[in-house]
Amino acid sequence: MRYKNLFFDLDDTLWAFSTNAHDTFEEMYFKHGLDAYFDSFTHFYSLYQDRNAALWLEYGNGKITKEELNCQRFLHPLEAVGVGNSALAKQYSDDFFAVIPTKTKLMPHAKEVLDALAGRYNLYILSNGFRELQFQKMRSGGIHHYFKKVILSDDLGVMKPWPQIFNFALSATQSQLAESLMIGDSWEADMVGARGIGMHHAFYNVSGRSEFPFSPTYTLNDLKELIELL
Template sequence: MAYSYKNLFFDLDDTLWAFSENAHDTFEEMYFKYHYDRYFYSFEHYYKIYQDRNLELWAEYGDGRITKEDLNRQRFLYPLEAVGVADAALAKAFSDDFFSVIPTKSKLMPFAKEVLDYLSGKYRLYILSNGFQELQCHKMHSAGIAHYFKKVILSDDIGVLKPWPEIFHFALSATQSELKDSLMIGDSWDNDITGAKNVGMHQVFYNVNGKTDLPFRPTYHITNLKDLMQIL
């Protein structure tokens, strides 16, 4: 081990909790429950429209151009409007149901519990996530990983998202951690890796999507969470 770390800051979604799988499953359930097959050619047709607009809206939210309420209203309403269905009440019912179901999902990324078992006896573990307060802790409890973490730091806590420096400094302060012995672990190049690097924190890039065009070399680069057991 090249460095002596004490504090490990984990992203949650698609780093530990399998957000992409859990979200896909929940959206598919809601799609058929609310009979969206009346309006879309297939679930894949609906989900593609949703995902494309969702990415744009999250970028706007991250830049402070829209509120959390705007984000959640628009991303569920937009797919219906895109196919000529102006039904805000239907979108709201779908949204409310979605948010009640998704945090009950429990799929984790491969080897997540095994790795957390290994690390929890050696380091102080924290969550540093852009997710919403009403969802993240529920998701962790559903997946059986909440007990590994000493503190959960969320963008909701201060109204600032990764990769902005303020949330990293807030996380260090809230956990009484020092930059020199802290490590950020995440799957988002922009939010987790670039954000951490910009404040001088070492990083582990969990490259779940096979990203190849890396603008700089992260401190560590892994493709499997088990690789952390070799690094730390």
């Protein structure tokens, strides 16, 4: 058996973050009456997503704190339509974070794949998500029991793709590099990071990406392909 240790990203690799987030945002949008300020939920969500992506890059590069990230990304859509109501943004944010980790949707075939692999490999989570959310997401999705250890950037203070978090994950799980595989949906965080330390990597191409700066060790269009690959 070539690999002994499988490191999984969580959001949009196993737990359906994009779907669960969209559902939660829409619930909070109507709960807090934001339809009074925006043309539609799509209008609000597009404003949020554009700014959120940029803020996560700044956070990953250490330019802003976690608190600044969460404050700015929820306030931005309101400010964009002339409603600089920081109290409303804070209330929306608090409710969003209370609800989203209770969502249960997983990526297609996630449990089937974990069931097939759990008895043959050491399974670990390696995620950039926040500690107060990730464990509850896993419990809500019914997948927490598959993993021997969960390594989070929030604990280490270093995010994927920086090599420190990958090296820490190997050390913390007593895993040999040559016997380890990273599986994730983020090219920039998971593939670039794993390749940076010489770890084999499987790109779960949920976005339908067609151009790659380098060839990943493996490409998955369906998570179920991992069973055959291994």
